[in-house]
Amino acid sequence: MSTPHFLAVALATALALPAQAATYAYISSPNDGLISQYQLDESTGAPTLVEQTPAGSKVNPMAISPDGQVLYAALRVAPFSVLSYRIEPKNGHLEKLGQAPLADSLAYISTDRSGRFLMGASYGASLLSVQAIDAEHRVSDKIDVYKTGPIAHSIRSDRSDKFVYAANLGTDSVLQFSQNKQTGALTPIGSGAAAAPAKMGPRHLAFSPNGKFLYVVGELSGTVVGYAIDASSGALRQVSEAQSVPASLKLAEGLIRNAANNDLKDDPTPRIWAADIRLSPDGTLLYTTERTTSSVSAFKVEPSSGALTFIGNFPVAEKQPRNIAFFPSGKWLLVTGEKSAVIGSYAVAKDGSLKRVGEAPSGDGALWIEMWQSPK
Template sequence: MPTPLRLATALLAASLSLQAHAMTYAYISSPEDGLISQYRLDDATGALALVEQTHAGSQVNPLALSPDGQALYAALRAKPYTVKSYRVDPASGHLSETGQAPLADSLAYLATDRSGQWLLGASYGADLISSQPIGADHVPGAAIQTVKTGPHAHSVRTDPSNRFAYAGNLGADHVLQYTFNAQSGQLAPIGSGYASMPANTGPRHIAFSPDGQYLYVLGEMSGTVTAYRIDPHSGALSELGSAAGIPASLGLAHGEVRDARNNNLEGDPTRRIWAADLRLSPDAKLLYMTERTSSSVSAFSIDGQGKPAFVGNYPVQEQQPRNIAFSPNGRWLLVTGEKSATVGSYAIGEKGALQRVSEAPSGKGALWIEVWHTRP
């Protein structure tokens, strides 16, 4: 019979062995070559390595991981607009295509609800958000529900309780608010249906605090982060405060809406604010946003009442940085650049300062990042 010491030693060895086999993988889409690139991230050092690339199709853009990590969904923004589903191997992270389904239109944003039974999307060009079922086999169904929005819907997600859904409506300067029926996938407006933001803010991406008390909204044209309190009963939003993330030293003018009506600001020589992504750290104490024109990332601290405060702006080597993602342990930040040949891994230091520690080759026009930590 083993002694207590031998038993403790054996348990420790077994625990270390299990930890050694847990892996963190990142999946990054690159629409210009139609690839989804899989990377391995070393949780201890931040080292990033390209594992393999999967050809998904022309203009593969937003990605979404199922809550259980067993499936990855990829939306194609070339006609016919479709979503492809992939099985994620639990050990290697390898992707195997399992099916595809039609989409409501070209989607700029993709997410699952918290149960993994519904696929949600936002169409910037068609001014709508959509909901469609996901089967027990993790393959989306063809039935699609749509809700028309104001101009340029840019994101949609359900809150941690899965009872409410919110969307960034860039062209209308609204944060849309809905109840969400997890049985039917239906969305219904809460109150007026939205919370208003100042003109030309351009609400784009959103993030929730893990406890579901707060919602954070990125202003693409203002370079601001605005915090809202979520009413736990009705889901209605009430603003807590806003913080600007663009220091004067960057020399950026206020941004403008970009779409077909203005040829995406082609020919405009003015350096303008063009914020892209927003991510909250696993401990909910640090918030990052990307700014494409200056190729930089701004950091915000979050206080005990959920309010953001600007703490610093940090240049990154990735040109025109689009999406970012935290490692599950909160020590590393991954950054893609739409005009960069590499993906960067950054160590997160004091006040959110970033130090580049690793890189790996990227696909062309890399942008969307989803991160998954496998469980042994």
């Protein structure tokens, strides 16, 4: 075969192959005010630092619009605000679009499933907030505020986009609302909350892919609780409970922390300090992070019943792991460490065990992870 003909055949073959979507991760680091962009290799699990975007002091929680066009990032220093960045479809580059005020310092932000509302939870101010997002992805200056019990920690809409749930750490409860999809207004469902075990400290939330269950991790106890979601009313009913912190870690009950003493420097007792919770894309595995011991725990999930079975606890190289996130394939897990100079990626075995396979430089105090895939 002649060289020109060979090249022509090769080119035609390449063009005939389906385009592969590139996978990226955005990670905020509040200590240096950066949002770091990483390209993720789905064949090896390796992360590669692409670029770092200066966002501002104490950039922390982030959210990506459901259409994948915009990244929102909240600043937790006064004047509290949310930045919006257009995501370049070809390479994931961030270009600043705008900025809007926030109700207070928000520990968590998310959008509803339609992308029409930005929602937030404030740890210090004990409130939830809702702001409209227009067709150009601009966040409204008008803020609707809902006071909660002490320490609202996270807020997310369910997969049906009819209901909104918020973890309230200080009251050991999960707040439950229906949402008006025209105004964004939140209306309590029933009593307004589902109880959690005493001294659990509900922190972060995760929904099963089938939309039937909500899982919550307790910062103070390491407990993971599963709730069934009533498809009609949105009311929660507890169906499972499991412990993510084995006795072998020798940790005492956690304590509520504040900005002035987040690391409990005046308390020498090693204590439970759970952080994040994530479900695998197929809904069969669940992982949580524990910061004091720099470890990740794994559970097997029964998708039809919501039942949890503890698999094991695995140490990670990233010190004080905050957030974790699955690659879209579910084969790899990305881990950030608030006191680590690198982020790490881990192969997820069929039995749920983890093996570290790659790393990349991180920003200072890396914590929040948002995954994004380029259009095919």
